[in-house]
Amino acid sequence: MLAIQRQPGTNTVQVADAVKTMVASLSGQLPASVEVNTLYDRSVSIHQSVNDVQLTLLITLCLVVMVIFLFLKNLSATLIPSLALPFSIIGTFTVMYLMSYSLDNLSLMALTLSVGFVVDDAIVMLENIVRHLEMGKRPMQAALDGAREIGFTILSMTLSLTAVFIPVLLLGGIIGRLFHEFAVTIGVAILVSGFVSLTLTPMLCSRFLRPPKEEHHGRWYEATERVYQRGLGLYERSLAWVMDRRPLALVFSAGILAATAVLFVLVPKGFIPTEDTGQIQGTTETLEGSSFDNMSDHQQAVAEILSHDPNVGHFMSSVGGGTMNQGRLSIRLKPRNQRLPADEVVRELNPKLNSVPGIRTYLQVPASIRVGGRPTKTQYQFTLQSADIDALYDNAAKLERALRGLPTLQDVTTDLQIKNPQVSLRIDRDRATSLGVTVQQIEQALYDAYGSRQVSTIYTPNNQYWVILELLPEYQRDPTALQLLYLRSQTGKLIPLTSVASASNDVGPLSVNHSGQLPSVTLSFNLPPGVSLGAAVNEVQKVARQTLPSTISTGFSGTAQAFQASQQGLAFLLLLAIVVIYIVLGILYESFVHPLTILSGLPFAGFGALLTLFIFRTELSVYAFVGVIMLVGLVKKNAIMMIDFALDAERNEGKSPRDAIIQACSVRFRPIMMTTMAALMGTLPIAIGWGAGGESRRPLGLAVVGGLAFSQLITLYVTPVVYTYLDTLQHRFGRRARRASVEEPAAAD
Known part of the structure; x- marks a missing residue:
């Protein structure tokens, strides 16, 4: 067997294609009795995943354009914001090329997600210009007035959404390296879309939009318009009811905040979802002291079972080259449409292979991203260290027996072989x-x-x-x-x-393992179906504290260690993203209060995301957490559109805060619904999890869809309530400050 591994910084697909070309050129020089077969090719799953993401991107484009057309009911008006999509994607590709980024799963997923967001600014611009057209203005004047009126709103939405990804760029470790290109790709797409919305969209509106009096509408247009007007009327009546009961709305918000904290504890925590790449790795083990011939006989018995399994395409079985009583299995599964999912194949093979007497088989689906640690028979590792070898070995055996009794773990094993x-x-x-x-x-x-x-x-x-x-x-x-x-x-x-x-x-002992120059024993385990890595880590730590003396130091390694580090880093990242957005909004609005109103919808987004993950029994993995961080930038769009209009109505029309915010909610209802539906449709294909690699993308999509659907609905009612309360609070403190400034000179006199 010949194993070929790419050098760091090179492209897997290019290396694989070059190897295939070289093998094809050498095959003519080999004897006729020699046949060359590929056991494992990582580029195959990469090709499949990229192709499926491209299909998801195409479906997303169609869904977003459909949403725009359903709301605008006009082909030319639909094309104007739709043009923001190709311009944003082309501009993003240009930046990716200049920065030597590759078109991989994460960058394609960023582009797919951005499809639902990049049209938001163009939709808001178009809708506001159409509103000015309905006032009787000519297209050119409507475009100028509408762009002037809504320009600051679009600037605020674009910069605040882009600011969410600044902390991601500063994140270190495996998570920082993983999502660096993701953050740059989606950030550039949003910035380009904002620029297009402020320049190209008004120009196209001035040239291709016609005044409503010159347009002739059919029955379908009238029917959909009646549905929209009924929805708007229902919203206005329900908003008036909520504004008359503002304390109840605050109590509801506090309840959601408490429920979010409860859900955060209840939702299972994970690291990076396992992808089905059509590959299974296995380790076999016989009794200590087994001879090579004995090990070979048992290994062949295991191989015989694999050769008759209908899900297995090819496999490689080997013994020797390391510990004498261990062997290795590398299993390549058949194409997806001819077999069960990889996890189910593992669960089906385990009892068959472990029925062979005298040998134990450990199977695992390889992690999509390998994170350090020593090679072990199972996936997650817990390492014990001590200078006292006798105490280390005795307590490691005790801990192994205790862990075998936990229902949250399976395939508990150890690298300790001292018999x-x-x-x-x-x-x-x-x-x-x-x-x-x-x-x-x-x-x-x-x-x-x-x-x-x-x-x-x-x-x-x-x-x-x-x-x-x-x-x-x-x-x-x-x-x-x-x-x-x-x-x-x-x-x-x-x-x-x-x-x-x-x-x-x-x-x-067959060997004495060391970690950090100290003798060590590594216990490893797999997770049974339905058990999260977070729950397993907590159980292992609890049993270790109850079993081991203080002279033995412990710690997770490999994937489990990276999971622990990611939980701390992502929580800090979420907090930092909120602080960055608050600073950006504070600079834009020159106020400490209005950013609080805009960010008041964050608990509802978190509640919606966590509730969706809980309902679908999906772990809060790294991908899902990135989705929650994205929600920080998305949910504030509704509030920005409302508050900008309300502030303008207060300053120019002299309206009270209550009347101004109610009018803002009514006028901005259409763009809010359009941008919300576009964002939902842009994320829905990812939440469904189509195709190869969909298992890893699905948590992010579920978090974004759930958070958007819930928060965008609730913020239509809660944001006006918070706006009026904070405005009252601001005026009260303002009067006190003015009174204090008047009293000080009087006291001096």
Whole structure:
């Protein structure tokens, strides 16, 4: 078997294609009896995943354009915001090319997500210009007035949404490297769309939109318009009812905030979802001290079962090359449409393979991203360290027995192998010296007999062969054969080995593992169906505290360690994203209060995202957490559109805060619904999880869809309530400040 691995920084698909081309060119030079088969090709699953993401991107484009048409009911008006899509994507591709980014799963997913967001600014611009057209203005004047009126709103929406991804760029570790290109891609797409909405969209509106009096509408237009007007009337009546009961709305908001905290505890936590790449890795293990022949026989029995499984396409089975009592399996499954999902295949194969007596088989679906750790038989690792080897080994065995009893773990195993049968040889140095035999001679004789000493090389015209010196296999397996070994003393006599050394049967370790220069034992485990990594980590830590003494240090390694680090880093990232948006909004509005009103919808977004994950029994993984962070930038769009209009009505029309915000909600209802539906349709295909790699994308889509659907509905009512309360609070503090400034000069006089 020949294993080929790409160098860091190179493209997997390009390397795989080059290898295939090279193999094809060499196949003509191989003998006819030699057949070359590919056991595992990572580029195949990458091709499938990229193709499926491209299909998802196309479906998303169609859904978003359909939403725009349903609301605007006009082909030319639909094309205007739709043009923001290709311009944004082309501009993003340009930046990706300049930064030497590759078109991978994450960058394509970022483009897919951005499809639902990049049209938002163009929709808001178009809708406002159409509103001015309905006032009787000419297209050119309507475009100028509408763009001037809504320009600051679009600028606020664009900059605040882009600011969400600034903390992602500063994030270190595996998560930072993973999502760096994702953040840049979606951030650039949003910035380009904002620029297009402020420049190209008004120009197209001035050229291609016609005044309502010049348009002739059919029955379908009138029917859909009646539906919209009824919806608007229902919203206005329900909003008036809520505004008359503002304290009840605050109580409801507090309840949602408390429920969000409860859901955060209840939702299972995970790291990176496992992808079905059509590959399964396995490790087999027999009793300590098993011979190579015994291990080979058991391995062949396991291979026989695999060869008859209908889900298995090809597999590789090997023993040796490492620990003598362990073997390896590399299983390549059939295409997706001809087999069960990889996780189900593992659950189906486990009882079959473990029915073979004398051998234990551990199967696992390889992680999509490998994160450090030592090679182990199962996926997640927990390492114990201590300078006291005896205490370490005793307590490791106790902890292993305790972990085997946990229902949240399965396939608990260890790398501790200290019961390997061995023959201990004790040299009588005084007697050996008296007989003229040195310790070095004894060691050389044992190595000649049981080692693999190369004593010569035979050269032929086409090859060379090593000559290995060792005992025949039947003598190697028999400890009494030591009596047949003789040593030549300095006087030339042959001295029996048993006359200068005594042999005794014993057990000992196959190896002594170290971590950080200290002896260590690594326990590893898999997760049963329905159990999250977060729950398993908590259970392991709890049992370890109850079982182990303080002299033994513990810690997770590999994927489990990266999971722990990600939980702390992502929580800080979410907080930092909120702070960054607050600062950006504070600069734009020159106020400390209005950003609070805009961000008041965040708890509802978090509640919707967590509730959706809980209902669909999906873990709060890294992808889902990134979706929650994206929601921080998305949910404030409704509030920005409302507050900008309300502030303008207060300043220019002299309306009260209550009347201004109610009018803003009514006028902005159409663009709010359009942008919300466009964002939902843009994320829905990802939430469904179509195609290869859909398992990893689905949590992000579910979080965004759930958070948007719930928060965008509730903020239509809660944001006006918060706006009026904070406005009252601001005026109250303003009066106190003015009163204090008047009293100070009076006191001085």
